Amino acid sequence: MDLSVQIGSVRLRNPILxxxxxxxxxxxxxxxxQFSQLGGIIPKTITLEPRAxxxxxRSVETPCGMLNAIGLDNDGLAHFxxxxxxxxxxxxxxxxxxxxxxSAAEFAELAQRLSEQPGxxxxxxxxxCPNVAGGLDFATDPRLTFQVVEQVKRVCxxxxxxxxxxxxxxxxxxxxxxxxxxxxxxxxxxxxxxxAVDWRxxxxxxxxxxxxxxxxxxxxxxLRFVWQVARAVPVPILGIGGITTLDDVLEFLVAGASAVQxxxxxxxxxxxxxxxxxxxxxxxxxxxxxxxxxxxxxxQA
Amino acid sequence: MTTPPxxxxxxxxxxxxxxxxxxxxxxxxxxxELARAIAPGQFVMLxxxxxxxxxxxxxxxxxxxxRDEHGQPHAIDIGYYVVGKMTRLLERLRPGDxxxxxxxxxxxxxxxxxxxxxxxxxxxxxxxPFLALAQRALGLVGYSxxxxxxxxxxxxxxxxxxxxxxxxxxxxxxxxxxxxxxxxEDGSAxxxxxxxxxxxxxxxxxxxxxxVACGPMPMLRAVAKLAQDWQVPCHxxxxxxxxxxTGICYSCVTPVRSLDGWDYARVCLDGPIxxxxxxxxxxx
Ligand SMILES: Cc1cc2nc3c(=O)[nH]c(=O)nc-3n(C[C@H](O)[C@H](O)[C@H](O)COP(=O)(O)OP(=O)(O)OC[C@H]3O[C@@H](n4cnc5c(N)ncnc54)[C@H](O)[C@@H]3O)c2cc1C
Ligand SMILES: Cc1cc2nc3c(=O)[nH]c(=O)nc-3n(C[C@H](O)[C@H](O)[C@H](O)COP(=O)(O)O)c2cc1C
Ligand code: FES
Numbered sequence: 001m002d003l004s005v006q007i008g009s010v011r012l013r014n015p016i017l018x019x020x021x022x023x024x025x026x027x028x029x030x031x032x033x034q035f036s037q038l039g040g041i042i043p044k045t046i047t048l049e050p051r052a053x054x055x056x057x058r059s060v061e062t063p064c065g066m067l068n069a070i071g072l073d074n075d076g077l078a079h080f081x082x083x084x085x086x087x088x089x090x091x092x093x094x095x096x097x098x099x100x101x102x103s104a105a106e107f108a109e110l111a112q113r114l115s116e117q118p119g120x121x122x123x124x125x126x127x128x129c130p131n132v133a134g135g136l137d138f139a140t141d142p143r144l145t146f147q148v149v150e151q152v153k154r155v156c157x158x159x160x161x162x163x164x165x166x167x168x169x170x171x172x173x174x175x176x177x178x179x180x181x182x183x184x185x186x187x188x189x190x191x192x193x194x195x196a197v198d199w200r201x202x203x204x205x206x207x208x209x210x211x212x213x214x215x216x217x218x219x220x221x222x223l224r225f226v227w228q229v230a231r232a233v234p235v236p237i238l239g240i241g242g243i244t245t246l247d248d249v250l251e252f253l254v255a256g257a258s259a260v261q262x263x264x265x266x267x268x269x270x271x272x273x274x275x276x277x278x279x280x281x282x283x284x285x286x287x288x289x290x291x292x293x294x295x296x297x298x299x300q301a
Numbered sequence: 302m303t304t305p306p307x308x309x310x311x312x313x314x315x316x317x318x319x320x321x322x323x324x325x326x327x328x329x330x331x332x333x334e335l336a337r338a339i340a341p342g343q344f345v346m347l348x349x350x351x352x353x354x355x356x357x358x359x360x361x362x363x364x365x366x367x368r369d370e371h372g373q374p375h376a377i378d379i380g381y382y383v384v385g386k387m388t389r390l391l392e393r394l395r396p397g398d399x400x401x402x403x404x405x406x407x408x409x410x411x412x413x414x415x416x417x418x419x420x421x422x423x424x425x426x427x428x429x430p431f432l433a434l435a436q437r438a439l440g441l442v443g444y445s446x447x448x449x450x451x452x453x454x455x456x457x458x459x460x461x462x463x464x465x466x467x468x469x470x471x472x473x474x475x476x477x478x479x480x481x482x483x484x485x486e487d488g489s490a491x492x493x494x495x496x497x498x499x500x501x502x503x504x505x506x507x508x509x510x511x512x513v514a515c516g517p518m519p520m521l522r523a524v525a526k527l528a529q530d531w532q533v534p535c536h537x538x539x540x541x542x543x544x545x546x547t548g549i550c551y552s553c554v555t556p557v558r559s560l561d562g563w564d565y566a567r568v569c570l571d572g573p574i575x576x577x578x579x580x581x582x583x584x585x
Contacts, residue, residue, distance in 0.1 A: 028547055056541075059552040061356055063354050066356065070550070070552070073565060267357060267358075267544050267549065
């Protein structure tokens with residue numbers, strides 16, 4: 001059984017990756033998973049300067065999901081280069097570094113400096129974090145999306161994956177803008193803006209008031225985006241949203257994702273990715289397939 | 302004995318789920334892997350394997366490990382108080398039922414070697430980590446493959462709840478030789494008042510004493526303040542809401558002092574036990 005997948009110029013061992021912000025910087029999971037079994041790791045978003053992140057509480061459980069407003073808590077690029085990257089690049093799996101900038105120029109600066117570093121497979125642009133005030137939500141606008149991706153591509157030799165937000169009326173023009181600007185793949189989707197209320201205290205539960213919804217609750221919503229965009233653009237898609245079981249993985253692949261990223265499930269089922277990888281050959285065989293690639297986008301609709 | 306694995310995740314069987322006090326239970330879970338690896342102060346995450354709601358695991362401190370007839374650790378006890386979604390379901394658990402569990406998580410209580418008196422200060426369900434700690438510090442039980450070794454001269458427990466019917470495991474502590482002081486907010490048992498009021502009534506701490514506190518945040522803050530005023534070294538065990546327990550979600554952070562002011566630390570990874578002076582209380 002051939003589990004490998006091709007994401008543009010990048011070949012991954014298998015289609016099971018872990019999503020940014022849901023796997024720390026890898027080292028936290030060293031005793032828990034075998035990195036050599038993963039298709040790839042995407043560490044938590046890094047920004048140019050350190051960010052403390054949002055006030056507490058930052059997350060809350062909701063039915064079959066959770067809302068988070070972590071606010072890109074990270075120690076910045078310099079610390080990443082000095083502390084996390086030397087470790088991450090030794091791990092026996094693909095490394096996709098996820099970045100966020102306050103402007104297209106800042107994205108480009110991050111991309112350029114990372115591009116000089118060995119051991120990085122690709123960059124993922126977090127164009128879509130819903131939890132940061134001050135306009136980090138580039139992917140609600142096709143023009144801004146184009147600008148960021150284009151400027152990054154100009155200074156960076158690495159493959160670029162654009163991670164888009166589902167919090168838009170029509171994602172297709174945004175996806176096209178990213179592809180037109182040179183994105184090598186699209187990561188779909190980030191979290192859905194939501195809210196939780198404590199009616200007794202008449203207060204929002206999250207300090208940030210709103211947060212991003214993730215987990216099994218969003219799977220049907222995410223599947224729709226993957227299916228819709230896969231038909232509209234020629235680049236590979238990384239499906240993200242509530243993936244927890246092997247059925248979920250297969251649903252995303254058939255709907256048009258070339259690979260998937262497991263997010264919130266890492267929180268409540270820390271070894272979930274190991275079981276997904278182990279079970280994949282049998283699931284593919286049950287469809288009469290010999291490879292992952294041949295079922296991607298095979299949905300008949 | 303082989304060294305225990307550093308991490309266990311699996312589905313385990315509930316052996317017992319017995320009431321200790323009103324709304325308070327001790328749940329025994331069969332897992333020799335966890336029982337051999339875990340140490341006092343550490344915690345596990347629990348979840349119902351076939352349910353997506355509640356979705357996330359909940360953290361529970363190690364109450365004690367349980368040994369089989371050959372003296373080998375084969376199960377762990379946790380203690381819980383029924384407050385919400387997960388604990389209401391736990392209350393209905395029967396022997397033989399299955400739960401998903403992962404751990405050990407967090408850092409254990411450090412050794413209290415050479416301490417004269419170890420004072421354990423517990424508010425409500427915050428007493429759960431102290432039975433194991435008392436046994437370890439008195440040299441009665443070894444955890445995490447370590448032989449039993451006495452650390453301190455004596456252990457005192459200062460334990461407060463809202464009312465008398467919430468008091469749990471008091472005799473278990475007394476049986477170990479721990480000096481127990483009880484208080485209740487309504488005065489239905491022991492001293493009437495909060496643990497910090499009771500602490501103020503007890504003999505002043507002496508050189509060589511160490512405080513360890515676990516309970517609700519306002520209590521921890523008050524204990525930390527008292528410890529600072531009286532210059533007693535003090536550890537606090539925090540219970541910030543957690544989504545993963547493994548350090549990957551950044552939900553559980555707490556402000557701690559740093560060289561240039563303060564920074565967030567992950568309670569699940571860097572804690573749950575902190576030096577009371579380390580916490581940036583004014584930022585909470
Ligand atoms: C390191 C650690 C150790 C813990 N050890 C124990 C233990 O030994 N025994 C025990 O009973 N519980 C313990 N807890 C708390 C436990 O993890 C659960 O949060 C608690 O049992 C409530 O779960 P629930 O699903 O029943 O309630 P939920 O439905 O999740 O919540 C009910 C209410 O409690 C609030 N709440 C939930 N979690 C917390 C929290 N951590 N702090 C403050 N408020 C909260 C919610 O906002 C809500 O208002 C520990 C927590 C941590 C972080
Ligand atoms: C706590 C938390 C933190 C996240 N942080 C990031 C982040 O830093 N960067 C990013 O691109 N996405 C982040 N995400 C979004 C996830 O990568 C993913 O797109 C989303 O959660 C949907 O997938 P899921 O339902 O499988 O979790 C975060 C999600 C969660 C739950
Ligand atoms: S609970 Fe997720 S980082 Fe601590």
